[in-house]
Each structure stands twice: as structure tokens, then as C-alpha cells.
Amino acid sequence: MKRNIRRYLLLITIFIRLAHCTTHEAGTQVRDIDGHVYNTITIGNKVWMAENLRVTRYRNGEPIPLIEDSSAWSTSTAGAYCHYNNDTNNLALYGRLYNWYAINDSRSIAPEGWHIPTDEEIADLVSFLETNPASAQKLKVKGLGGYRFCNGGSYHTIDFNGYWWSGTRSYELYDWSSRLFTGFADVQRNRYESNYGLSVRCIKD
Amino acid sequence: MFRWIWSTSVWLVFACDHPVEHMAAARPIRDSVQQYPTVLPQPLIDYLTVHLPQWRLVGKSDYSKTWWSFYDSSSNPCWARTDINDDRLADYACLLKKDSLVQLVICLGTSSHSFVHYNITFLQAYDTKEPRLLHGVAVAPPARIDVAVPRLQSLILRSNGFALLELEQRSCLYYSQNDRLQTFNMK
Numbered sequence: 302m303k304r305n306i307r308r309y310l311l312l313i314t315i316f317i318r319l320a321h322c323t324t325h326e327a328g329t330q331v332r333d334i335d336g337h338v339y340n341t342i343t344i345g346n347k348v349w350m351a352e353n354l355r356v357t358r359y360r361n362g363e364p365i366p367l368i369e370d371s372s373a374w375s376t377s378t379a380g381a382y383c384h385y386n387n388d389t390n391n392l393a394l395y396g397r398l399y400n401w402y403a404i405n406d407s408r409s410i411a412p413e414g415w416h417i418p419t420d421e422e423i424a425d426l427v428s429f430l431e432t433n434p435a436s437a438q439k440l441k442v443k444g445l446g447g448y449r450f451c452n453g454g455s456y457h458t459i460d461f462n463g464y465w466w467s468g469t470r471s472y473e474l475y476d477w478s479s480r481l482f483t484g485f486a487d488v489q490r491n492r493y494e495s496n497y498g499l500s501v502r503c504i505k506d
Numbered sequence: 507m508f509r510w511i512w513s514t515s516v517w518l519v520f521a522c523d524h525p526v527e528h529m530a531a532a533r534p535i536r537d538s539v540q541q542y543p544t545v546l547p548q549p550l551i552d553y554l555t556v557h558l559p560q561w562r563l564v565g566k567s568d569y570s571k572t573w574w575s576f577y578d579s580s581s582n583p584c585w586a587r588t589d590i591n592d593d594r595l596a597d598y599a600c601l602l603k604k605d606s607l608v609q610l611v612i613c614l615g616t617s618s619h620s621f622v623h624y625n626i627t628f629l630q631a632y633d634t635k636e637p638r639l640l641h642g643v644a645v646a647p648p649a650r651i652d653v654a655v656p657r658l659q660s661l662i663l664r665s666n667g668f669a670l671l672e673l674e675q676r677s678c679l680y681y682s683q684n685d686r687l688q689t690f691n692m693k
Contacts, residue, residue, distance in 0.1 A: 448648075450664055457665040461589045461596075462647060477588060477645050485648065 345429040348505035352443040353396025359408035371454030395446035398498035415503040434479040449498025561602040583642025588666040591682035599643040599668035642671040
């Protein structure tokens with residue numbers, strides 16, 4: 302009797318373990334240093350995060366400061382993040398907004414094995430979407446998170462426009478278009494645009 | 507026996523090593539990120555029927571051949587949708603016609619699932635016999651906009667606006683500032 306119970310429990314254990322492995326589909330999620338887990342999607346030959354970054358620490362564990370104050374946000378010259386409208390209720394769906402200094406920090410904001418898309422990778426994405434416009438919807442699914450203005454720190458366009466950082470500029474998607482646009486923020490052209498607060502999606506190395 | 511169940515339970519707890527509490531709750535795809543709809547939403551149709559009776563939305567067939575030499579036939583110049591006042595509610599710019607008249611109307615969404623509307627401007631007389639509409643509407647996303655003619659002027663458009671198109675040119679922008687609808691002439 303005791304042996305049967307033991308066998309029965311062993312079978313249950315094996316079943317649960319198998320089910321656990323199956324539902325989590327190893328390789329389709331990525332975790333940041335804070336423990337946030339992100340689903341991934343494949344667009345063209347690149348694996349992208351399917352949702353906006355929410356991390357609050359660089360890869361080495363050092364914190365990225367949260368700046369809510371509008372004036373402090375506009376004048377900051379160091380990496381920082383915020384929540385749209387300073388409202389953490391926006392976090393789960395829209396992720397956090399980061400200034401460009403956080404993107405450009407050598408400590409890296411991206412999880413291990415991932416990186417911020419380069420300008421070249423965004424150019425490739427634009428080309429890919431021209432012939433596969435439906436794929437742009439994949440980037441919209443988790444919500445378009447708007448942006449924080451560089452001069453004055455005001456928040457705009459959530460739910461209707463999405464803005465993300467690439468290496469030196471932004472790329473954007475609009476609710477009303479299947480096209481991908483670039484260059485709303487361009488820190489090579491205008492250094493002060495480093496203080497835009499935009500979303501982040503990482504690409505697998 | 508108890509010890510065996512206890513050790514198995516502990517093992518199972520550690521096997522579930524994914525921090526589920528950090529995962530964003532699954533949510534349905536939101537209306538605002540769906541494909542751009544092809545028809546006006548029914549609440550807006552109802553609103554326009556009540557508040558602007560006798561006026562109806564222009565159609566693609568109302569546009570001149572010249573218009574379609576500039577734009578792809580899949581585009582929709584008759585109305586545009588975005589949020590221009592950052593209240594997270596959809597606002598609409600619509601071209602409406604009545605007899606030989608055409609007017610631009612902007613409808614701002616309200617939290618009570620209705621709209622308030624602004625009669626913006628009347629456009630050229632409309633020839634009912636032959637399609638000749640040369641105006642359209644489009645969304646103007648945030649940008650710095652510089653205009654040299656008729657005078658040097660700049661606008662920093664922080665949220666979305668609506669653009670009135672005259673063939674390929676944007677002749678006017680309509681945007682919200684300090685809870686008021688503003689106009690930026692570009693021609």
C-alpha cells in the first residue's frame with residue numbers, strides 16, 4: 302500500500318514537472334536583473350521583447366534613478382526612468398520610460414544576452430515591415446506607451462503612439478498606421494533630445 | 507511517509523522558479539491598437555445623426571481624380587482618429603457634406619462615452635454632379651513644425667493633432683492646448 306502511494310506521488314511529480322516545462326516554453330521568455338519576465342516575438346530574423354522594458358537596475362545591479370519631478374527630468378544628464386503620468390498603474394501594460402542617458406550607459410540596461418536595437422537593425426526592421434506590414438501589429442499588442450517630453454517633462458500620446466529608443470534615435474508606431482517611423486527623437490541631431498522619456502524593447506544578441 | 511510528502515512538496519515549490527508575481531497580467535488586445543477601423547464607430551454615427559442632422563460623411567467617391575493621383579486608393583481622407591488632448595479617449599476629425607457644402611468637424615471623446623463637437627471650417631462648394639473634393643484629413647503626430655510661408659512660424663506639437671490636407675499640402679493643423687482647440691495655419 303505504502304509503495305503504491307509512493308509510486309502514485311512519483312508519477313504526479315513527474316507529470317507536474319513536465320507540465321511546468323511545457324507551459325513555460327523555454328526560450329520564449331527573457332528575464333531582467335529585477336526578475337521581470339518578458340515574452341518574446343520573432344520579427345524577420347530577429348527575436349524581440351514582446352513588451353516594454355520595466356527594469357530599474359543596470360546589468361551590474363546598480364540602480365537607475367526614478368525621476369518624477371518635471372524640472373529634474375528635463376535637466377538630468379544621467380540615466381533615469383519614470384512611469385507615464387508618474388502613475389505606477391501604467392507599469393504592467395506600458396513598462397517604464399527611460400531617457401537616452403540610461404540607454405547609452407556602459408553598464409547596460411538590457412538583460413544579459415540582449416541589447417538595445419542599433420540604428421541599422423531598425424533600418425532593417427523598416428525594410429522588413431514594408432513587405433510585411435502585419436508584423437508591426439506584434440509590436441503594438443502590449444500597448445502604445447506614449448512619451449515624456451524632453452523640455453518640461455510632460456507626458457503625451459499614451460494608447461495612441463508608441464516611441465522606443467534605438468542606438469541614437471527613436472522609432473515609433475502610431476495607432477492609425479501600420480508603418481514604422483523613425484527620428485522623432487534624434488540625439489545626434491539634437492543633443493537636448495536625450496531627455497525624452499521613451500520606451501525600450503531589446504533584441505536578442 | 508510524511509517526510510517523503512514533505513520533501514516532494516518542497517521540491518515542487520523550488521521547481522516553480524519563475525517569479526510569476528513579476529509577470530504582467532495577460533490582457534486582451536486593446537481597441538486602440540487594433541487595425542485602423544474602416545467605418546466610424548456607432549456612438550459617433552449616432553452623435554452626428556442627432557447633432558448634425560442632414561449632414562453625412564463624405565465618401566471616397568466624392569474625391570476628384572486629381573486627389574487619387576496623389577494618394578493610394580486604400581487611404582482614407584474622409585475622417586481621422588487619434589487622441590489630441592491626452593485624455594486617452596479617441597477624438598475624430600470628419601469631413602461632412604450637405605447638398606453642395608462640405609465642412610470639417612472635430613469631435614472630442616468624453617468620459618461619458620459621447621462627444622463634443624466643433625464646427626471648424628467650411629470648405630469649397632461641392633459639385634454634386636461630378637466628384638471634385640480636394641480636401642482630406644489626417645493625423646499629425648507630435649513634431650516641431652516650421653513654416654516659412656505666409657510668415658515664418660514654428661509650432662512644437664507635443665500631442666497629436668489633426669491636419670487638414672489640400673491635395674498633398676497640409677493647409678492647417680488643429681490641436682489642443684490648455685483645454686482649447688487651437689489652429690496653426692500652414693498656408
